[in-house]
Amino acid sequence: MSEQMNITGQRVQVNLAGLTKADYKGNPSTLCQGCGHNSIASQIIAAAYEMDVVPERVVKFSGIGCSSKSPFYFLNRSFGFNGLHGRMPSLATGALFGDTNLRGIGVSGDGDTASIGMGQFKHILRRNLRMVYIVENNGVYGLTKGQFSATAEVGLTLKSQGTNRYMPIDIAWEALVGRATFVARSFAGDPKQVKELIKAALSHNGIAVLDIISPCVTFNNQDTAMHSYQWGKEHEEALHELAFVPPAEEIMVEYEQGEAIEVTMHDGSAVILKKLDRDYDPTDRTEAMRILEEANRDQLLITGLLYIDTSQPSLTELYNLPETALNRLSPDRIRPPRETIKQVNELMF
């Protein structure tokens, strides 16, 4: 980061992309004051700025719901598409073939992902599309005024909805079962962790699922509710302390031998996972599933990088595409030459 003069002669901080933090802003949020989603949008802005991301190289996607409005509140200089309820994954899948240099950031909610969009969620995992998939998980439908979502805990009582009868869906668990190559759980009340996880996710060559508990202050923030700020604060147990180290930057984080795990990302960056109370190896899927089960039993909000596999190719790498972006190919590269029509007719009977 350095300082630069802006047009009015003021000194402003710019990053290596030559951009100020304001260049990463979105429109003012229209979500409720204190909504977890706003905090996540701020961390996306901070992460992108700190990572020197060029906003034109990012594409934002969302489905429908409060969560899905949030791409409008960050990275205004990025293209975005607010698609259909539960069908952001397919939209992103097609769009990211247009130019494979682009990074996708998809924002969904627990209704959008775990109910109407469960099918598309599961299938984007197995395709390993290179995209950050954030679920802003609050256990409730906000935009339609407070109905239970599929991640709400059994026994949760909501105003004018009664008591929830059904078992909740655990999005991180579903992601693990679906063989996602990057699975994290976080808490909007832990912005530092959210930011570091977003940085790591942006560097991941594949689908990076961030299941972020993001309280709904209007409809589901009673202290006893498992998606509330209070419950999160009281029950969060971070698996590790995360630090993201950009590519070609010396690792300055200090740690003792055996006190941290270093994960090298596809683009040369690294994620340092500093040990806290327990040993945890995020490259072991079985261990990730075990710890989720344990957290479920012990009523803990386990956060951090649950699982990562950096060895899998991402979707578009399976297609042997040219260096030139598909959406920039000239007509002569997409229409076969004239002489081929004779061959084609000969191939018919």
Add this chain to the structure above:
Amino acid sequence: MSALSALVKEKNKTGSNRGVNDFSITVATVNGSGSQTSNLTILRAIFKMGIPVSGKNLFPSNIQGQPTWYTIRVSKDGFLARREEQEIVVAMNPATFLRDLQGVLPGGAFYYADDIRYPIDRQDIVTYPMPVKQITKDSGAPSNLRDYVANMVYVGVLSQLLGIDLEKVHQALSFHFKGKTKPIELNYGVIQAAFEWSSANLVKHDPYRVEEMDATNDYVMADGNTAAALGSIYGGVQFVSWYPITPASSLAESLNEYLPLLRKDPEEPGKNTFAVVQAEDELAAIGMAVGAGWSGLRAMTSTSGPGLSLMTEYAGLAYFAEVPLVIWDVARVGPSTGLPTRTAQGDLTFIYYMGHGDTQQIILLPGSVHECFEFGWQAFDIAERMQMPVFVLSDLDLGMNNWMIPPFEYPDTPIDRGKTIWEDDLEELHGKWGRYKDIDGDGIPYRTVPGNRHVDAAYFARGTGHSPEAQYSEDPQVWHDNLERLKLKYHTSRQYMPKPAIESMPDAKFGIIAFGSTETAIEEARHQMAEENIPTDFMRLRAIPFTDEVEAFIQDHQCIYVVELNRDGQLTQILRAEFPDYASRFVPIAYTDGLSLTAQRVREMILAEME
């Protein structure tokens, strides 16, 4: 009269012997028994003999064990629609034997597998028992393969009794098995054995036979799904997402087959300039295509009625967010599962209004396999020019049956990417750009696509109300203006639509309007009616919205029969809505039973209405 039938008339010098090059064959078999290969072999061999011929598969929604029929029409006059009656029946399926027996026209021929032991109670036909099992065995075919080649027996017997050239039969097999010697010789061995057995044991008592002509030299044989795939490839398709569904699956499968062959990148050798993704369902298939179309790719998906139902919401969003993509509907009989392996024109009004709120969709209406190719590439130009979904409405009859057609022609217009702007354009505009701004007064805005690095390029696409600058808006005036602009845009699209095909006769008594695969039946019916002194004019629509020629034709005719393969007269409904001043001129001739239309049906229904 079509170019084909005119040509055939001209070339047909073989005389009008009853039974020569003018009859229909129906083959009744059990599905999954390899009969498709046998039937295609007969069809192709007759085609290679220069005789106009068509083949239609009436198959069950099943993999093995259900009855299936294949009808072949041989017509020296070039009439290739299905007929209601058949002169020749080949009965290989005990389950349908008695019904098949009743289907032979008096004086016709009935070929049957002699192990089917039902009494034959008809004296007005000629019967030919075939010792299928014995011939198959004697041919030397290995015992484990006999069940799969047994149907070649009727190919051999028919070849001998009808005069089908064995050399052409061999060519047809060679094509079918892509030159692989083993299956070719195995099947041909059975055919030869059956041919020899027939020469030695059967005496021909019926008049039906083929004689070589030269009416098909300028034609190729292909199905509409293959043609659609090839046309799309020449249209520069870059992204395909699809989900398996009969009868559309072979369209995407053909793309998988031909894309690697035809789309070798000249700049970066060995690289693919396309991607095909088999989606998890039709909801995702269209979602991916919308994403790809939005990001500047020539994107398409292919489906049939049930899939179309699932695609509706995204189709509506694409209309409103102005995303180009191409959607092929290879129609089957609905609603619901309906008759998945039979044909209909039942999706027209559904597509026309597809999407909630006010939507009007563009629909191209190919009437032949040749047009499946042509609209295959044109659809992308129209979609990108209009920044809209473009539907191409084919059907099972076009899509899955083999038709003789003129060879495919290279696109005669360059690729049109429409109003897509890049970094240089934005630089010139000094940032004065709005995604949904109508600069040219034609309702079509300018668009950028992701990957455009200009600082002013990005915008947020959405289904919610938006201003010309693509900002969220619930302002009543903004909503109203935007929807009116979309209407203007739809109106603009008329000039890019394929014009209707119009065929006139002097002193025509009335007009006929139709679309799609019913053309062959209508042509033949018009020919028959003309001979009864009822000359007619005919307009085959090739696209909706309608061009000026459509209105002119309607103005010129006081009475217009609208022929279509559905119950409710869907095209009639649209015509009445689009041309309310002429609403009373349209008389629906609508019929659907799962089968393709016949000339007899068209003629009888029109004559009944005339009374």
